[in-house]
Amino acid sequence: MATKVFDRDTLLDLTVNFIPLFILLFFLVGYFVYNPFKLGSTERILQYMLLATPFVLLAILTYLSGKAIASTEKSSPVYMPGAATVDGAEPIEDEHEE
Amino acid sequence: MQITGQLTLTVLMGLFLVIIAAWLARIEDWRSYTPLGSGGAAGESGYVSQEKPTGISRWLTTVDHKDIGMLYGAYGVLAFVVGGLMIMVMRVELLDPGMTLISNSFYNSLLTSHGITMLFLFGTPIIAAFANYLVPLLIGADDMAFPRINAIAFWLLPPGALLIWAGFFPLGDIIPAQTAWTLYTPLSTGAGGGNQANAGVDLMILGLHLTGVSATMGSINFIATIITERAEEVTWANLDIFSWTILTQSGLILFAFPLLGSALLMLLLDRNLGTSFFAIEAGGTMLWQHLFWFFGHPEVYILVLPPMGIVSYVLPRFAGRRLFGFKFVVYSTLAIGVLSFGVWAHHMFATGMDPRLRASFMAVSMAIAIPSAVKTFNWITTLWNGKVRLTTPMLFCVGFVSNFILGGVTGVFLASIPVDLVLHDTYYVVGHFHYVVMGAIAFAGFAGLYYWFPMFTGRMYQRRLGKIHFWTWMIGSNITFLAMIVLGYGGMPRRYATYLPKFATFHQLATLGALLMFVGGLVWTYNFVVSWLEGPRVQDGDPWNLRDDGMYTNEWQWFQDRQETAITDGGDEDVVADGGTEE
Numbered sequence: 001m002a003t004k005v006f007d008r009d010t011l012l013d014l015t016v017n018f019i020p021l022f023i024l025l026f027f028l029v030g031y032f033v034y035n036p037f038k039l040g041s042t043e044r045i046l047q048y049m050l051l052a053t054p055f056v057l058l059a060i061l062t063y064l065s066g067k068a069i070a071s072t073e074k075s076s077p078v079y080m081p082g083a084a085t086v087d088g089a090e091p092i093e094d095e096h097e098e
Numbered sequence: 099m100q101i102t103g104q105l106t107l108t109v110l111m112g113l114f115l116v117i118i119a120a121w122l123a124r125i126e127d128w129r130s131y132t133p134l135g136s137g138g139a140a141g142e143s144g145y146v147s148q149e150k151p152t153g154i155s156r157w158l159t160t161v162d163h164k165d166i167g168m169l170y171g172a173y174g175v176l177a178f179v180v181g182g183l184m185i186m187v188m189r190v191e192l193l194d195p196g197m198t199l200i201s202n203s204f205y206n207s208l209l210t211s212h213g214i215t216m217l218f219l220f221g222t223p224i225i226a227a228f229a230n231y232l233v234p235l236l237i238g239a240d241d242m243a244f245p246r247i248n249a250i251a252f253w254l255l256p257p258g259a260l261l262i263w264a265g266f267f268p269l270g271d272i273i274p275a276q277t278a279w280t281l282y283t284p285l286s287t288g289a290g291g292g293n294q295a296n297a298g299v300d301l302m303i304l305g306l307h308l309t310g311v312s313a314t315m316g317s318i319n320f321i322a323t324i325i326t327e328r329a330e331e332v333t334w335a336n337l338d339i340f341s342w343t344i345l346t347q348s349g350l351i352l353f354a355f356p357l358l359g360s361a362l363l364m365l366l367l368d369r370n371l372g373t374s375f376f377a378i379e380a381g382g383t384m385l386w387q388h389l390f391w392f393f394g395h396p397e398v399y400i401l402v403l404p405p406m407g408i409v410s411y412v413l414p415r416f417a418g419r420r421l422f423g424f425k426f427v428v429y430s431t432l433a434i435g436v437l438s439f440g441v442w443a444h445h446m447f448a449t450g451m452d453p454r455l456r457a458s459f460m461a462v463s464m465a466i467a468i469p470s471a472v473k474t475f476n477w478i479t480t481l482w483n484g485k486v487r488l489t490t491p492m493l494f495c496v497g498f499v500s501n502f503i504l505g506g507v508t509g510v511f512l513a514s515i516p517v518d519l520v521l522h523d524t525y526y527v528v529g530h531f532h533y534v535v536m537g538a539i540a541f542a543g544f545a546g547l548y549y550w551f552p553m554f555t556g557r558m559y560q561r562r563l564g565k566i567h568f569w570t571w572m573i574g575s576n577i578t579f580l581a582m583i584v585l586g587y588g589g590m591p592r593r594y595a596t597y598l599p600k601f602a603t604f605h606q607l608a609t610l611g612a613l614l615m616f617v618g619g620l621v622w623t624y625n626f627v628v629s630w631l632e633g634p635r636v637q638d639g640d641p642w643n644l645r646d647d648g649m650y651t652n653e654w655q656w657f658q659d660r661q662e663t664a665i666t667d668g669g670d671e672d673v674v675a676d677g678g679t680e681e
Binding site for chain 2: 013014016017019020023024027031035037043044046047048050051053054057058061062065066068069070072073076077078079080081082083084085086087089
């Protein structure tokens with residue numbers, strides 16, 4: 001299913017959110033590899049949760065929104081954003097299609 | 099004696115409830131008052147076809163999204179004027195290092211009210227004004243999903259403002275709150291007595307609570323409207339960027355404002371009923387800051403996302419081409435929405451919180467800079483090789499981008515813990531966030547006001563005055579806020595009514611910039627009032643010639659349809675009798 005909805009162009013659009021996800025991942029790994037504070041404390045767990053929670057939530061929202069947009073793009077005509085109900089509006093060409 | 103008093107009060111209250119029950123029972127058919135035709139049980143919704151009442155009754159009883167949008171707009175602009183006048187008094191006071199024009203405690207009162215007024219009484223409502231007026235038009239809906247909730251949400255605001263400003267009115271012993279808008283405990287619990295124990299603080303908290311309830315009701319309405327009321331052609335793939343930002347902003351409000359409400363109630367209980375949520379010995383000071391900023395940081399994005407939406411929407415119209423990387427802007431808006439809940443403690447780096455937690459907040463704060471920067475590059479790229487027309491709304495959009503870069507970059511430095519520890523609580527922070535809230539958010543608001551002025555009023559403003567307004571504000575805001583950043587580097591602490599003489603020059607510069615903006619504000623007021631009354635009437639539904647570039651959009655189509663209908667009605671206009679011969 002991933003290949004159908006999340007084609008190359010959609011994934012390219014989603015890169016914009018992959019970058020903050022990568023930054024979060026970078027710090028998650030970074031703090032794991034190098035952490036000047038002692039292991040095993042509650043604060044250490046909280047430290048990771050504060051990074052992991054936004055990571056997971058952002059990944060979920062990116063997936064859902066990407067799916068919603070990409071699937072409607074494929075199932076119904078795409079007009080210029082904000083111009084769908086203009087008299088005589090014509091669907092725009094998808095810039096990704098070559 | 100005391101028992102008799104209580105008994106009387108109980109009887110009175112009982113009587114009051116009986117009267118309300120009786121009154122409710124007298125309204126026979128609630129459905130008949132439903133403004134939506136689809137809501138009527140058996141075609142009883144006859145009120146739909148009725149004309150709106152005239153005069154003041156129209157505005158007091160309206161459930162039309164456009165009217166409510168206008169009410170929000172009037173309210174927001176009035177609050178902006180009040181907040182603006184407050185800061186002018188403060189800036190004049192700051193011309194001189196000592197206490198001259200006003201007392202230090204009055205300065206603190208103005209400081210508190212200026213912040214709350216601009217954020218809660220101007221920022222949120224002016225966004226709601228655009229959203230109410232435009233979102234249903236943009237998505238092809240008849241009205242908001244819940245028109246009556248929409249009206250209630252607005253009407254909670256005026257009492258909210260009166261409560262927030264209550265201390266400034268001659269009400270016996272009540273004085274204005276002096277807690278700053280962040281209401282940090284233990285100062286705001288009134289534990290130390292004095293001015294902070296005054297009922298003015300309680301009234302302000304209650305007013306804040308009302309505005310929070312209002313914003314929450316509005317957000318639920320927007321979410322329901324955008325998800326369920328879109329026209330068939332308006333899909334997720336072509337939903338306009340302004341509606342996307344309103345949807346995201348409403349999600350943020352839904353999760354952030356109830357928390358503020360709870361925290362405010364806890365604060366009220368601490369102040370009045372002897373509870374100890376925020377007792378110092380129990381770590382209450384940190385608790386308040388965590389609760390407040392868990393709301394407070396998303397609030398920043400609640401305020402900035404829709405203005406970003408306005409700029410993303412208006413700027414391409416005058417660049418003659420579609421927004422570059424539209425979907426980048428949509429996804430990055432959603433990313434900001436999520437990440438904004440993971441950065442709150444970057445306001446608290448200097449509190450002595452656990453360094454491990456601090457490090458995580460720094461990481462997320464760095465990450466959230468990306469989606470904001472992506473938008474900025476998209477705006478710049480949209481302009482690149484575009485057919486740029488420097489109309490007043492376009493100037494304000496470009497001003498937004500410029501100021502947002504300055505506000506944003508200074509913010510990235512603050513996200514770094516070592517830098518923040520040096521600059522915390524200095525004018526650097528004040529300069530940074532004023533670049534964003536005034537330089538960017540207010541600029542986008544005015545871009546919107548100018549862009550849709552022909553639609554709101556049916557008339558055109560005076561272009562030259564519009565441009566004067568822009569340039570006074572652009573120059574004025576940069577003088578003021580740059581001076582603040584320099585003051586911050588020099589170590590000038592924020593919130594103080596007096597300062598060391600060595601800071602005088604830059605404070606005077608900041609005041610000069612503020613005066614320039616004041617003059618611009620006068621020009622704007624004159625322009626809008628006179629143009630609204632006497633400006634040239636807009637002749638067609640495309641005052642910006644958007645059709646030439648293929649940039650015509652839904653709301654102007656609605657405007658054109660309305661104009662054509664109005665002409666058919668045969669008003670006092672020059673009726674186009676030979677309609678249809680031209681084309």
